[in-house]
Amino acid sequence: MGFPTNIEALRANIEALRAVVATRQNAVKVASDEVVRQERRCQENQAIVEILNDLLNSWQDHDPGKNHDVYFFLDAYLRQRVVVREFLPDDAKVYQTRKEWEEYDRTRSWHGANYDGVPYWYPVVNLDAAGKSECSECKSVQPVVEHYVQTYDSPEGDEWLKEHLVLCLDCNSTTVFKSKTSDSRFYL
Numbered sequence: 001m002g003f004p005t006n007i008e009a010l011r012a013n014i015e016a017l018r019a020v021v022a023t024r025q026n027a028v029k030v031a032s033d034e035v036v037r038q039e040r041r042c043q044e045n046q047a048i049v050e051i052l053n054d055l056l057n058s059w060q061d062h063d064p065g066k067n068h069d070v071y072f073f074l075d076a077y078l079r080q081r082v083v084v085r086e087f088l089p090d091d092a093k094v095y096q097t098r099k100e101w102e103e104y105d106r107t108r109s110w111h112g113a114n115y116d117g118v119p120y121w122y123p124v125v126n127l128d129a130a131g132k133s134e135c136s137e138c139k140s141v142q143p144v145v146e147h148y149v150q151t152y153d154s155p156e157g158d159e160w161l162k163e164h165l166v167l168c169l170d171c172n173s174t175t176v177f178k179s180k181t182s183d184s185r186f187y188l
């Protein structure tokens with residue numbers, strides 16, 4: 001082939017190269033769409049890892065939501081936070097009564113320390129009894145969890161976010177179906 005030796009051949013070469021450029025541009029577009037898609041899935045999966053980790057120990061938090069996002073399972077009516085028995089370590093302490101709790105509370109080293117057992121105000125229930133709803137993607141019935149966090153903290157005013165989301169590990173997805181904000185801690 002070699003370098004074109006007349007104007008028609010050079011023009012043909014330009015046309016051929018334009019077509020190659022168009023094909024490559026399309027390939028770049030497809031690849032970058034895939035990168036965006038993978039990044040989004042990656043972030044979603046990472047978020048689920050954090051939710052699951054938090055569900056294991058949010059009952060230890062003395063002021064849930066104040067310093068970081070917290071997640072709780074809910075009762076069947078989606079009104080009250082609960083702790084799921086199946087996800088408690090075998091040796092986890094559960095304070096059954098206010099009296100038991102108060103005795104423990106007096107021995108705590110400092111106000112902000114993590115609780116060493118499940119406070120009496122969280123009912124410990126079987127997973128069967130935890131609140132559930134339909135996953136928007138696969139339509140199966142999955143646990144609902146409460147997400148709670150202080151989203152804004154300032155002298156002019158605070159903001160607290162409370163939302164319910166369906167947590168589906170079949171799809172590795174979450175669906176927010178109820179979300180509220182408040183200028184102070186929610187009454188729970």
Ligand SMILES: [Zn+2]
Nearest residue numbers: 135138168171
């Ligand atoms: Zn699903």
